Amino acid sequence: MEVFKARNAALVAVGVLLAAIATVWAGAPALTPGEVAAECMADMDEQYALALDRMTTEYLSFAATMNALPIETPVPRAFKLFSGECKKLDAIARGGSSKIQKIGSKCLTKLGRLGAEQQLLDDVATALDGHVDDLAIELRRTYQKEAADRLSTFVQSN
Amino acid sequence: MGMMRLVKCGVAALVLGVIVQQGTAIGGGPESPDDVAAACQLEMFALRDAATAALQAELIAFDAAMSEISAEAVGVDVARLGAATSTRLDKIGLRAIAAINKSANRCIAKLNRIGADVSYTNGTDAQRISIVTILGDSLRFSAQAAVAAEMVEFMDQ
Secondary structure, three states, rough: OOOHHHHHHHHHHHHHHHHHHHHHHOOOOOHHHHHHHHHHHHHHHHHHHHHHHHHHHHHHHHHHHHHHOOOOHHHHHHHHHHHHHHHHHHHHHHHHHHHHHHHHHHHHHHHHHHOHHHHHHHHHHHHHHHHHHHHHHHHHHHHHHHHHHHHHHHHHOO | OHHHHHHHHHHHHHHHHHHHHHHHHHHHHHOOHHHHHHHHHHHHHOOOOHHHHEEEHHHHHHHHHHHHOEEEEEHHHHHHHHHHHHHHHHHHHHHHHHHHHHHHHHHHHHHHHHHOOOHHHHHHHHHHHHHHHHHEEEEHHHHHHHHHHHHHHHHHO
């Protein structure tokens, strides 16, 4: 009787161990297409916000430099600073767009593999294009335009 | 661009002609302080007018280049064009100012040589300062400011 009890206990222990191994082997439960899309969109939003933050930091640094520029500074020097600033802002925006595009296209491939509905694919594609377009608009109409305004103010100051 | 080159060549020829003409007039004969001072004034005005025309030609070339740029062009390219134009405008203005100063100094030396009253040399110097100041202001507050304003306008499109 004692021998049977010990054998049953051993079998239960092995069973529990095998179940644990099977769970670890299978990994976390697979995400649904909706969850995958939501995760991608959150990642794209994050990259968009990061690019805007970087452009803001860059612009503020430029504005500080322009404010500290002595009035006797030759105007071509101010134009060169402005041109360099446009280049830096452009690089930040391009970097941000490239990351967003990478996240978006990876996501669309994954959703395609999961057999996601067309509507979900369209939503991700729209979010991707929207972020890239918005970043280009922000770059030019907000940051580069503000930098040009600073330049113009410097040139007209006496 | 070929048209602009032609305009620039024309302006350069005009400047050269004026300088040669004025140089001949100064060196050729007038010896009275009134004549020397008047010739100096003419030469300084001619140099100023030539510089103003050259600045204008440069701005026209810049406008033409800007109108060729599509609205979709990247801001970096436009900023580079503005910076290059600013450098060229600066060179035109600074060269003209240097030429006006040189012309005035030559005149003042000549007035001293012929024993002209100090009022002539002071008058020539005052004229020089006035012309140089107006040209400097025109370079910065008119020409360079116009380029900067175009930068703002383009970025806002």
